[in-house]
Amino acid sequence: MSDLWRYDGKRVVVTGCASGMGQAAAKELIELGATVVGLDIAEPTVAVKEFHRLDLSDPDSIDTVAAAIGGPVHALFNIAGISSGAAPPLKVVEVNFLGTRRLTEALLPFMEAGGSIAAVSSLAAAAYGANIPTVQDFLAASDFAAGRAWCEAHPDELVGGGYGFAKQAIIVYTMMSGVALGARGIRINCIGPTVTDTPFLADTIKTYGEGFIDAFPKPLGRVSQPEEQARVLIFLNSDAASYVTGQVLWTDGGFMGGVATGLIKTG
Ligand SMILES: NC(=O)c1ccc[n+]([C@@H]2O[C@H](COP(=O)([O-])OP(=O)(O)OC[C@H]3O[C@@H](n4cnc5c(N)ncnc54)[C@H](O)[C@@H]3O)[C@@H](O)[C@H]2O)c1
Known part of the structure; x- marks a missing residue:
């Protein structure tokens, strides 16, 4: 049973390995026996086996890096991302969704049955359920340039900085791909983190103000x-x-859980 949790003999790709959650994942995966291929726009300090500099807002960079990585890829961790305080809305969607999807699809040919993908969405996408048809329309723009054009034609969807929309796209893409990749024996999931103590928070504070973190409901305190x-x-x-x-x-x-049961009030 305990071996199921380990990564011995697995070659895994981790985006965002230079900081925060990606850095933490790279460190722990090395301890669990994985061969870690780290990707980031910044230089990592974790001693990954291979590092490739990647700019998720640049399709050429993604294609070059994916070709350099090659196979096999047993697991992909899509962790890199930027806050809406860090860049204009279109760039936020490029890094957090369009580039992440392009990298995923460029690496899929190197994955076999038993492979898996995990990405990071956000609580900022909590209302995704009410927006699924719109997000599916966006996802139908199936490559980077078409996705970009869709955003330019639908600026109202990016109001608030594009972050929540990009993270909704991560969720809906995950759900749809769970079906599409099932026949190949490849799994795909995502997490929806709350406020997490990483350098990312500096940009979140720029958007939501100093009091945001103190005021945010935290059942675990x-x-x-x-x-x-x-x-x-x-x-x-x-x-x-x-x-x-x-x-x-x-x-x-x-x-x-607090929101669903009315114990936490939002808005
Ligand atoms: N920290 C939070 O409160 C929080 C909450 C919910 C979701 N998230 C999400 O968690 C993920 C990890 O963020 P974090 O909190 O560890 O932040 P972080 O800033 O510590 O790490 C993000 C990493 O992404 C890299 N990156 C930024 N732009 C890039 C680009 N164009 N191409 C490639 N790499 C790039 C950065 O260099 C950095 O190493 C992100 O997707 C973020 O949206 C964070």
Whole structure:
């Protein structure tokens, strides 16, 4: 049983390995026996086996890196992302969804049955259920340039910075791909973290103000640490989760349960 949680003999790709959740995941995966291929726009400090500099807002960079990685890829961790305070809305959608999808689809040919993908959405996408038809219309723009053009034609969907929309797209893409990749024996899931103590928060504070983190409801009485998010991604991509696919798992310290039952009031 315990071997199911380990990654011995597995070659895994981790985006965002230079900081926060991605760095925590890379560290823990090395301890679990994985051969880690790290990707990031910034240089990592974790001693990954291979590092490729990647800009998820640049399709050429993604294609070059995917070809350099080659196979086999046993698991993909799509963790890199930027806050809406970090860039204009279109770039936020490029990094957080369009580039992430392009990388995923460029690496899929190197994955076989038993392979798995785990991505990071956000509590900012909690209302995704009411927006599925619109997000599906966006997803039908099936490559990077078409997705970009869709965003330019639908600026209202990116109001608020594009972050929530991109993270909704991660969830709906995960759910649809759970079906589409099932026949190949490849699983795909995502997590929906709450506020997590990483450098990302500096840009979140720029958008929502200084008081945001203190005011945010925290049933566990504290924000999350990046390792606590990374471990759930590692579980989802492990053989221990072999029947879990097409899911969003809210790693939110109880927030969504509180909202669903009326114990936490939002807005
Ligand atoms: N920290 C939070 O409160 C929080 C909450 C919910 C979701 N998230 C999501 O968690 C994920 C990880 O974020 P984090 O909190 O660890 O932040 P972080 O800033 O610590 O790490 C993000 C990493 O992504 C990399 N990156 C940024 N732009 C890139 C690009 N164009 N191409 C390639 N790499 C790029 C950065 O260099 C960095 O290493 C993100 O997808 C973020 O949206 C974070």
